[in-house]
Amino acid sequence: MYSTCAPRSNEWTRSPAEFDFRSDTVTSPTPSMLAALSNASLGDDVYQESTTTNALSTRIAKLFGKEVALFVLSGTMGNQLCIRALLEQPPYSVLCDHRAHICTSEAGATALISQATITPVIPRNGLYLTLEDVKKHVIISDDIHYAPTKIICLENTISGVIHPLDEIKRICAFAREHGIGVHLDGARLWNACSVPSSPSLAEYAREADSVSVCVSKSLGCPVGSFIVGSEKLVAKATHMRKLLGGGIRQAGILTAMAEVGLDEVYLAGRLEESNVYAKQVEAAWVRCGGTVTLPVDTNAVWLDLEGRGVSLEIWQQVGEDIGVKLGGERIMCHFQNSAEAVKRLEDVMKEACRRADTVGLGTERGGEDEVASKSYLRSKH
Ligand SMILES: Cc1ncc(COP(=O)(O)O)c(C=O)c1O
Structure with a gap:
């Protein structure tokens, strides 16, 4: 039997996202991303044998000024692995902006995976959290009624608004002083770093213990995020990634596209x-x-x-x-x-x-x- 179907239009040459303003997640792989697939390594990433993934992880870690980077399946997975890796034994809580993705849009994963409650804070300036907001809502107490704050989770950009580095520095200095970890949901940190005279990715990342950044938003890749942090933190996150079924075999197929997204979209100033x-x-x-x-x-x-x-x-x-x-x-x-x-x-x-x-x-x-x-x-x- 021969197919009588007319040839389909090729979405690989013109993005189906052109007239789509719902989200930057709709960006789709570019022709050069798809071409890069043919040079991707086919090694098994669970065995750490994906040379494409290993090389890109090293580059990402350097770009963010952190010891190690790990490729994960989604922004949600990246956030949750970092939160889990920063926490030890409940009871505890995570303080964040009330609009933060971990609070509104991760299906309650922080409660399930890390057994932590969330303290959602409405920023007084209507834009982003300040140290004053944090001080007002942070839980630093031995009172047995409370779940002490063990993580402050920041998000940058937050609803498209840039969280200024100076304010982040104030919050993170306070967190360090009180032994509170900081995770930065940097799903769109690329965007914050794409405005004139912005701080670098590394300057933002330096303030936090862990950062997650998405390649599936804005950069055109179909799947994936990276998390960055210390060797110890990423080792724990890698273990949790496996536990959650997030070990990827031929990850090079995905990270080859991520590399093109990094080079031809973010670093190219697009x-x-x-x-x-x-x-x-x-x-x-x-x-x-x-x-x-x-x-x-x-x-x-x-x-x-x-x-x-x-x-x-x-x-x-x-x-x-x-x-x-x-x-x-x-x-x-x-x-x-x-x-x-x-x-x-x-x-x-x-x-x-x-x-x-x-x-x-x-x-x-x-x-x-x-x-x-x-x-x-x-x-x-
Ligand atoms: C700020 C932020 N963080 C994390 C995520 C989660 O990313 P994913 O959809 O890859 O799980 C999103 C998704 O839109 C997001 O907007």
């Missing part, structure tokens, strides 16, 4: 493009009479849809009509968007505002609860 797109998106929204709810430091733009009278229902519908993928009020730009995609997003904004001005937000609100309950609008990953 994340700066996503920051430029984000500024253009903000400007377009302002032209429509809108405002943003957080500063646009990097690649995330938080639109105040409600403030402009645009319901989520209208927003999503217009996105579908015009052919732009949207995830609610957060616009996430990435290097695989294009000038054409930003222009099309502006068309969405204009049309959504036109429809909202015609029908009024009040009329549409009936449907808003239903739409807001859909998980794709709530997911912020």
Whole structure:
């Protein structure tokens, strides 16, 4: 039997993520990443025989100024391995921003894997945690009612906002003074380090005991994160990775792509493009009479849809009509968007505002609860 199917369009040459603003996780492997597969080592990484993985891990450790790096399957796994490795014996707790991924979006893994409770803190400045926030909520006490803080988990960027290095230094000095470990969820630390005159990855990493950084966001890789830290910490994390079923056999297939992402996206300065797109998106929204709810430091733009009278229902519908993928009020730009995609997003904004001005937000609100309950609008990953 011969297939009668027409040849499929080849998504390997043009990213399917071009008109997708839901997240930077939608970036997809570039042709040179796929080409790199043919040179990947096929050694077994559980036996530490993946030369591609070993070489990249050494490079990543150097880039972050830490002793060792370990490739793991996801940002969630990276965070949870670091948290587990920093902790010993409960009772204890982890302090973090209330929006932190470990608090909102890791399915309660910290409770399950590390038996730790979380102390979620709302930053007083509305942007990022300060030492004053930490001091107010940290638990340093022998009182048997409490679970003492043993880790402060920072996230940078946090909702696209850069956590300034000076503030991180203040918090980490305090943590060290009190024997509290610091984990940095640096899923998007690449983005924080892609703005003019930013500190380096190593300067941020120096402050923390462990850092996790994703190659599956913004860089275009399909899978994976690295964690970095001391030899002792990473040895414990490697053991836990195996326990959780995260040992990877021919990991070189994945790390060969990660290496291209590092060289041809991050080090080539391509994340700066996503920051430029984000500024253009903000400007377009302002032209429509809108405002943003957080500063646009990097690649995330938080639109105040409600403030402009645009319901989520209208927003999503217009996105579908015009052919732009949207995830609610957060616009996430990435290097695989294009000038054409930003222009099309502006068309969405204009049309959504036109429809909202015609029908009024009040009329549409009936449907808003239903739409807001859909998980794709709530997911912020
Ligand atoms: C800040 C942050 N940390 C960690 C993660 C988890 O990454 P993964 O989806 O690879 O588990 C995400 C995912 O979006 C994230 O946004």
